[in-house]
Amino acid sequence: MLEEEYNPRRRVPRRPRPSSVPPLEEEFRYELRAATERDIPYLLEIYNHYVANSTVTFDEDPLTLKEMREKFRLVAKLGYPWIVAVSPSGQVLGYSYVTPWKAKAAYRFTVENSIYLGPATTGKGLGTALMAATLEQAKAAGIKEVVAVIADRGAEASIKLHERFGFRQIGHMGKVGFKFDRWLGTVLMQRSLK
Numbered sequence: 001m002l003e004e005e006y007n008p009r010r011r012v013p014r015r016p017r018p019s020s021v022p023p024l025e026e027e028f029r030y031e032l033r034a035a036t037e038r039d040i041p042y043l044l045e046i047y048n049h050y051v052a053n054s055t056v057t058f059d060e061d062p063l064t065l066k067e068m069r070e071k072f073r074l075v076a077k078l079g080y081p082w083i084v085a086v087s088p089s090g091q092v093l094g095y096s097y098v099t100p101w102k103a104k105a106a107y108r109f110t111v112e113n114s115i116y117l118g119p120a121t122t123g124k125g126l127g128t129a130l131m132a133a134t135l136e137q138a139k140a141a142g143i144k145e146v147v148a149v150i151a152d153r154g155a156e157a158s159i160k161l162h163e164r165f166g167f168r169q170i171g172h173m174g175k176v177g178f179k180f181d182r183w184l185g186t187v188l189m190q191r192s193l194k
């Protein structure tokens, strides 16, 4: 007698078959609102992710809470937009704001814009929504020109996003930054709000 006749084979329970109907993609829901001081730690967390892991920002050391707060207060004092996207549960998903392009007085109608989404929320149209709201509010605040300074490597999504909003490339500075052991340049893009 074969051994298996004494020890009948164990029946392996059937795995549930994959359903032919794919699960419904969960809808990506968020709302935009003005950022508040309470958001600052979350803004910092998002930004510092890119400091540590990417060349989209040329900062190499994490920003401190104090530095982020100072930036936030300057923007608030000037009446410029700083907008956050939040999930239905209130989690900060990303943000966008503008700061003065330069301190000298004649530059007062020109700003630089910045936009950062949490790594899990990119590529879903959120950048588009934040950019639209930021430009609209910047215009309402009297801004006439917006300049974007974008890394020339690793920031393809940002360049695409700015192009979509009518930013035109107005310059390219090569090898002005050095991060992660390589030289980096910046692409300058500009959009008029007049």
Ligand SMILES: CC(C)(COP(=O)(O)OP(=O)(O)OC[C@H]1O[C@@H](n2cnc3c(N)ncnc32)[C@H](O)[C@@H]1OP(=O)(O)O)[C@@H](O)C(=O)NCCC(=O)NCCS
Binding pocket: 050, 056, 057, 115, 116, 117, 118, 121, 122, 123, 124, 125, 126, 127, 128, 129, 149, 150, 151, 155, 156, 157, 158, 160, 161, 164
């Ligand atoms: C840049 C950023 C704000 C864009 O926002 P987003 O929500 O990811 O972009 P959207 O889904 O709204 O898409 C905007 C455009 O970028 C394109 N895009 C998105 N992700 C991309 C990627 N990884 N590579 C190339 N293009 C990309 C989209 O196809 C779309 O182009 P289209 O208008 O021609 O279709 C976001 O990706 C981000 O926060 N990235 C990391 C931080 C960063 O780079 N900040 C900017 C610093 S200058």
